[in-house]
Amino acid sequence: MKRRLLVTLRGVAAARSLTLRGVAAAHLCFALAVALGACAPKPAPVTPREAPTPPPVATPEPLASPSPTPAPQPPSSRIVFPEVAAPRLDVSIQTDVPLYVLPHGDWLFRSGDRVERRVGSFQVFPPQPTGTALFVVQAGSLASREAAEREKERIATALGVPVNVAENAGRFAVRVGTPEERRAAEVFLARVRREATPDAFLVPSAAPAPSGGLEVKEVLGGASSAFPSPLEIATTGGAPIPIGASTYRGNLVLRATSRGTLHAINRVAFESYLKGVVPGEMGPVVFNEPDALKAQAVAARSYAYRRLGDFAAEGYDLCATPRCQVYSGVSVEQTLSDRAVDDTAGEVLLWGGQVADALFTSTCGGKTERAVNVFPGYAPADYPYLSPVLCTGEEPFRLKTSSRTTVKSTSLVGTRGLSMLAALARSDVKSADLGTVRAALTARLGQPAPAPLKSFAPAAVYADLHTLGAFGDTATLLEEVELGAAPASWPVAARTAFALVSRFQLGGALPVERALRPEEAAGLWTSLLARLGAVEEVEGRLVAANETEVTVKTSKGRTRLTWNGKALLFRGQGDSWSTEASLVLYPGDRGRLLVKDGEAWGLVATIPGAAGTFERESTWIHWTRRFTAAELMSKLKERDASRKGTLVSKVEVLERGESRRAKKVRVTTDQGTVVLNGLEVRFSLALPESLFNLTAGKGDDGKPVFTFYGRGWGHGVGLCQHGAFGMALAGRTYRDILQHYYPGASLGPAPVR
DSSP states (O other): OOOOOOOOHHHHHHHHTOOOOHHHHHHHHHHHHHHHHOOOOOOSOOSSSSOOOOOOOOOOOOOOOOOOOOOOOOOGGGOOOOOOOSSEEEEEEEEEESOEEEEEEEEEEEETTEEEEEEEEEEEEOOOOOSOOOEEEEEEEESSHHHHHHHHHHHHHHHOSOEEEEEETTEEEEEEEEEEOHHHHHHHHHHHHHHTOTTOEEEEOOOOOOSSOEEEEETTTOOEEEEOSSEEEEETTOOOEEETTEEESSEEEEEEOTTSOEEEEEEEEHHHHHHTTHHHHSOTTTSOOHHHHHHHHHHHHHHHHHHTTTTGGGTOSEESSTTSOOOOGGGGOOHHHHHHHHHTTTEEEEETTEEOOOOEESBOTTBOOOGGGTSTTOOTTTOTTSOOOBSBOOOOEEEEOOOOOOOSOBOHHHHHHHHHHHHTTOOSOSHHHHHHHHHHHHHHTTOOOOOOOOOOOHHHHHHHHHHHTTTSOGGGTOOGGGGGGSOTTSOHHHHHHHHHHHHTTOSSSOOSSSOOOHHHHHHHHHHHHHHTTSSEEEEEEEEEEOSSEEEEEETTEEEEEEEEEEEEEEEEETTEEEEESEEEEOTTEEEEEEEETTEEEEEEEEOOSSTTBTTTTSTTSSEEEEEEHHHHHHHHHHHOTTOOOSOEEEEEEEEEOTTSOEEEEEEEETTEEEEEETHHHHHHHTOSOSOEEEEEEEOTTSSEEEEEEEOOBSOOOSEEHHHHHHHHHTTOOHHHHHHHHSTTOEEEEOOOO
């Protein structure tokens, strides 16, 4: 959500009297732009996953507007203003800015037919407000009048208040009640959310145009001139334009509001806009599967085309916040997500000849939900493609081994030693077998074969490493304080080697008080062999396997390795692993392989959570929230201040949707009951998702304590982002992914606008 910074008249007057000089002035002006106009950092991607309601628009104190003094300019006919290529859209970046500051640059200004070129740093002031700002509740913006009329009737029946449909730019906004001052409108908004539409929000009501124009004042020199609103600003060289704390492709539009403030809007080409959306919704560093990003690009493009003109009455198409789609401009663009946008350029989802409303969610909890169960205004007949689908379907693969080595429990470094023994055709941990690993290490170091190690006591093992010269000149690698990690009773050589093993993370949690197991000592030697290039450890996600080959995805991409039938298989987690005769794996399971001469001789596979679900890589496959009776009551009031009570005594799920999400919940307080429906369940109870069970207990004070056990993150409708990533890992194309999450919808070219 955006935070507004209200600026006092004194602060604005000070800003307008700046007489800075030189380069420092430009830097300070940019800092002032951030301080006065910038938004808070954007929240984690939520919508169209979540569709939270934006905060009410702030109304700052009126700002005095001095008489403008027009500066002489060359004829506008000589200046060509750069047009943003179609199709384009206007995206709201900042609202209710009391003063806008442009850093030093070479700017082009356009207002109507008037075009001027200015060089310098500029402050832009809004005109005087025209009166009291009024707001109205908007329940939604729909693509057809028929759908809007149905929504109008539903809300009017539920609330018994006037509801109207306002057409603007081909969209049909459903507005509830009559325009009111902000405080009264907020009270009414709470009722609309509570009883009819959880994702309703406030919009400014139509108001008289502000008197006067925008004043553009040069910071150095003080020359000023007036421009009628809106004022479009571009860079002369086509560079991205700064808006707030980020930069954006396209142009900046400053529009005066009836509240005596400025609205900063980014006018941007459609595909350029998407390059600032996709990485914000599915970061390519985490979601580094091209087809998952392509699916997200098509969904985001479809959502934007479907919602063009949603806010036409306010002078823009879409917002840049989680209420629409997270749009962060040039600062978040990355090569992989750019390529996903380019490779799907112009493609959208279609239903019935119209662009589909491609909602998406972060983590769907195993199954998506029918839209109407979360958003009451989404009639199933209009959105059949937003129906429940399972986030499962991965086909497992099996790996087997002919090795007879059996170990019930060993540490992670122990699995490394046993795998190395298998690579050296040894199947036991006797002295002669272990000697082959140690001899391989000394040979790699260019040392003669050593005498057998007589003890696996930690001090003896580490002192031996030091004697072998495994680390070279240790004096340059350690600080004195690191030697204190080992017992003081150990010889200096042992403490030095232990500190180096810890620093270079060669052995994990190696024992200090007990003797090393033989395979742990072999694992330590193997770790050094890996550092010396004799063997390789490959860690990543297992995506495919057969009897002779295993494919693992690492940070470098997909790697195919020869699978040796005698290789060892381990299953476990943490520092407890056991050998297995075979493993059933799913694409995306995490594993670590020991590779020698191109062959995999050991596979350590982590026990997966939520095995078989596409989304199991998400950190939101499960979550827990705990609230005392007073805390839960506080959450209810944060959402709706009219709710009565000081303590919650009972929470009951009255109805669930097809995915088992809580569709209707009754909350009993010490002063009545509150009934929550659809998305309001999640918002009012402050939960990551509405897919949950709960238990009620008692705290130390004897008052109720509620514990929610849940799955998923978001609203649960449409494409599951983590599921899309899992499907891509399993080899599914972006077309497969879109067909799965939007059943019945088809891919096609975006309509000409």
